[in-house]
Amino acid sequence: MNKRVHIYLTEEVLKEVDNLSEEYGINRSNLIEKACIQYVENETKESVKDSIVADLTRALDNALDPKIERLAKLISKGAVFSGMSQNLLIEYLDEATSFDVLASYRNARLKTVEDLKRPLEALMGGSAK
8 A cells, every 4th residue: 555755855856756757657656666666776785785794704814813823833834934045145155155145145135126026938938847
C-alpha cells in the first residue's frame, strides 16, 4: 500500500521532473517514486559493498599481519648476518694483508648501489632467468 507524502522541489527541479515524465510517458508521481526506489537500491548496494570491502580488508589484515612480522624478523636477521660477515671480512683483510680495506669497501658499495639502480636483465647480460 502506497502512502501519500508531500515534498518541496525548486522550480528548476520540478521543470526537469516534468520534462522527464513527459519523455518517459509516466506521470510525475510515478517518476519520483521510481527515482526514490532506484536511489534507495543504489544506496543499499553501496552500503553492502562497503561492508564487504571492510570485512575483506579486516580478513586480509588478520591473515597478513603475522606474515609481515615474520618477514620483518627474517630481513632483520639477514641484515645482522650480513653486517657480521662484513665486519669479520674487514677484520681479516685488515690483519692478514696490506690491502686498503676502506678504499675497497667504498668501491664495492658504489658498485652495489649502481647495480641496484640497473634492471635485472642488464646485470645478467640481457636475459633474466
